[in-house]
Amino acid sequence: MGSVHVQTMSKQYEVRIDTGLRHQVGALLKELLQPVSSVLIVTDSNVAPFYLKDVIQSFDESAVVYDYVIESGEASKSFSVYEQLLTKALEVGLDRKSAVIALGGGVVGDLAGFVAATYMRGIRFVQMPTTLLAHDSSVGGKVAINHRLGKNMVGSFHQPEAVLYDTDCLMSLPEEEWKSGFAEVIKHGFIRDEAFLKQLEKEWTSFKTISVERLNDMLARSISVKADVVSEDEQEHGIRAHLNFGHTLGHAIEAQLGYGKITHGEAVAIGMLFALRLSEEMLNVNFHIEQYENWFLQLGYRTKIPASLNRERLLQTMSKDKKVEAGTIRMVLLKRLGEATIVNIPPEKIRVLLDERMEGAHG
Amino acid sequence: MGSVHVQTMSKQYEVRIDTGLRHQVGALLKELLQPVSSVLIVTDSNVAPFYLKDVIQSFDESAVVYDYVIESGEASKSFSVYEQLLTKALEVGLDRKSAVIALGGGVVGDLAGFVAATYMRGIRFVQMPTTLLAHDSSVGGKVAINHRLGKNMVGSFHQPEAVLYDTDCLMSLPEEEWKSGFAEVIKHGFIRDEAFLKQLEKEWTSFKTISVERLNDMLARSISVKADVVSEDEQEHGIRAHLNFGHTLGHAIEAQLGYGKITHGEAVAIGMLFALRLSEEMLNVNFHIEQYENWFLQLGYRTKIPASLNRERLLQTMSKDKKVEAGTIRMVLLKRLGEATIVNIPPEKIRVLLDERMEGAHG
Incomplete structure (x- = not known):
């Protein structure tokens, strides 16, 4: 318990x-x-x-x-x-x-x-x-x-x-549901708890066999991150926005594909990898993204933006996100593992990386 | 100003x-x-x-x-x-x-x-x-x-x-609108500001000629009472309920006549006189109600419960008021002018006074 x-x-x-x-x-x-x-x-x-x-x-x-x-x-x-x-x-x-x-x-x-x-x-x-x-x-x-x-x-x-x-x-949940929810667990590690992230990487490589103890422990730790953030900023005037890590692109993918065509978590997984890449570009850090991409693939996530999606429409939705004031594209990036920050990004930077992260772009 | x-x-x-x-x-x-x-x-x-x-x-x-x-x-x-x-x-x-x-x-x-x-x-x-x-x-x-x-x-x-x-x-408001709003002004005097009530009695005997200065002064004082109550109890866990003085019967009258058939203030005026009478019965005080009834009549209010209304239906609505927990009839009464209190009333007491305050009851 x-x-x-x-x-x-x-x-x-x-x-x-x-x-x-x-x-x-x-x-x-x-x-x-x-x-x-x-x-x-x-x-x-x-x-x-x-x-x-x-x-x-x-x-x-x-x-x-x-x-x-x-x-x-x-x-x-x-x-x-x-x-x-x-x-x-x-x-x-x-x-x-x-x-x-x-x-x-x-x-x-x-x-x-x-x-x-x-x-x-x-x-x-x-x-x-x-x-x-x-x-x-x-x-x-x-x-x-x-x-x-x-x-x-x-x-x-x-x-x-x-x-x-x-x-x-x-x-009794199907694997799709595990995947969808687990992306938010990983997000909590990325934005605020590096040790938790490392533990998840080590312990969670499949959703096939799950022990109650490991599950309860994981939930308590993930919820603790959420609780801390909400305690500091109940009404999203400040750091609560960090919870949107991976969600700016994630929401845009869900919206363009049509809600229900991809799980929320799968869209967020793609969005988190995108935000990591963008963090590298904007904040001069290196996250060895291949390592996370491999982990995500092992867990069954898609990791690239579906090729059927239109880059300019994604960009437009990202800039109209309700968390964004008129015009600018504000995104949650990582300064380092476990520490998030909010950055205003020029649309041009985003275009380049959207192209890079499209399915088939490197293949 | x-x-x-x-x-x-x-x-x-x-x-x-x-x-x-x-x-x-x-x-x-x-x-x-x-x-x-x-x-x-x-x-x-x-x-x-x-x-x-x-x-x-x-x-x-x-x-x-x-x-x-x-x-x-x-x-x-x-x-x-x-x-x-x-x-x-x-x-x-x-x-x-x-x-x-x-x-x-x-x-x-x-x-x-x-x-x-x-x-x-x-x-x-x-x-x-x-x-x-x-x-x-x-x-x-x-x-x-x-x-x-x-x-x-x-x-x-x-x-x-x-x-x-x-x-x-x-x-430019019609007299009906003045009457409707002024009942809440009087209410603020009754529940929390006796001096204001006395001043209103002296200065406001008609809505025909109103000076801007007198109006602004009256509004500021009436709103001050409301502001004080709300400051003490924003979400109506306690004394904010005092603002319901006159409203338990008032709402029941409005509901039974059909909303719009009587102005809110006129229904509240009848309700306040009823609550004063009930205060006399329950709390062993004497408010010389004739004096308020005469003032209300002078201002053009009805002061008795319309004869077309059914006593038992009024009682039922009063006990189902959303401010009331299951079954009991909680009402705001006055301990003295300018001081309200909440009292649980036996339905039988209310029946007797509803009869007394019906139009035509005294001849």
Whole structure:
């Protein structure tokens, strides 16, 4: 079992990491959320058949527990599903002492968290991530829905009361999901914890055989990095932007391919290698990128920009990233392993390296 | 000119009260919001013809200024208008350094404020109230939209960067609007400032002739009470609930008559007299209610519960008020003039006094 403490301006809370936590939710919430008048569990059509019943049964008979199952997938982070959830909350009579439980991956966490952030101007919520990728999104209080003109464009900062991470849920995930989530783990090493990065390189060369101990340890350490960053900068006025390492190009690749055509983590992996190369060019360092590229390939990642993508369109999306003010291309680079920095890059530099990192460019 | 300072946990800001402020918005924002990349003015179809042009022209040519005019009226505090505004914000490219200006009454302030609270997880906004009632809603950071199952059920706490109150806008308001807003002014006297209440009784016996000096002074003092309460309790965990004085019955009257059939202030006036009577019964005090009833009548208020309303339905709504936890009827009463307190009331007590305060009950 692991535990990470998160301390922000607006709230402090604990991330518990352990097998079988889903069977203890009722008891844990009694301890963490007293008093709670009623609970709404939000989950999706993939997760519900496996874990919803366990969570419901963890409450004793006096508890008032409702649930709502959304369709799995990014399309549920919509205005209409958001409104449906608020309607459900009103119909069952959630009040200011109620809580929302987000049982699922990032989509469920973001959506249910935004419902909790805005229902009656904010009620409490608890994150129960069921994917590896959600180890990242469930910590830090960023909640949002999508707009057809942009992902996560409508949302809040609303910290959970607790994150309960039942690692049993990860064991049955397909390899694609491991790959997608593990890129964020590696990112945490790159931007803030070199020793952790080295350990990952040594211990994680495949997702085929994973021990619970190694998994819990890895999650606790990865979440610690996220928690530290969020503690220093809850609302992304400064160093929280370092978490975007690999994401400026990553988002552009996802957007141009169409969301869902490549996993988030795979796009971020390509973006991180690009950002390492750019760091070498801009900051006069040498990261021996071949070594990381080989590791990524061993883990099954693509490492180059898909050849079907258009360079100028990638560049345009990168410069319109919502983290970027009008015109300039600000990117997170590494000064050295474990230390990130933000640099304004001339588009010309980026063009050259986009070409270099295209599939087939060296081959 | 008046000025009130608001200091909350999350932000401090100034409420400026003066004639002609709408002509100075551009210059004031340069001072208050540096840097601001672009501005979206949200206003409604009643206000736009009178003041929108003045506000736009107050900016110099280098400023990037957009505007969006909603239909006036409570129906605009809907999910669909909320989404339309977010679409507008994305289409014109508002970014994290942009600001929203809410030019109008409570509907515009609540809606535009909620857009600002959730666009890209929160951008800055400025309140420009144009009604007397909005002197109350524009200060304190409560923003929201309505759901068909309840008013203000979806929202946030999001403090403005500033409140710019151009009192020219009030001079042309119809008497109904004065009556509606003035009830909140009186409320501020009742719950926290007896001397202010006495002054109001003496100086305000009609809305026919109003001097700018008297108006500015009254607004500054009324807003000071609101600012003090909000400063002590931004998110309504405690004494902010005192602002609900007169509102538990007031809301029930509005809900049962149908919103728009009676002004908010008129319903609150009836609610305040009811709460005074209930205070006498519960707290062993004597407020000489006839004196307030006569003053209210002189100002043109109704003072009794409309005879068409059903007592049990009022009671039910009062006990389901969202400020109330399951079952109990918590109401704000006065221990003495200028000092509020919260009391749990047995429904039976309320029944008796509802009967007493019905139109026609005393002949």
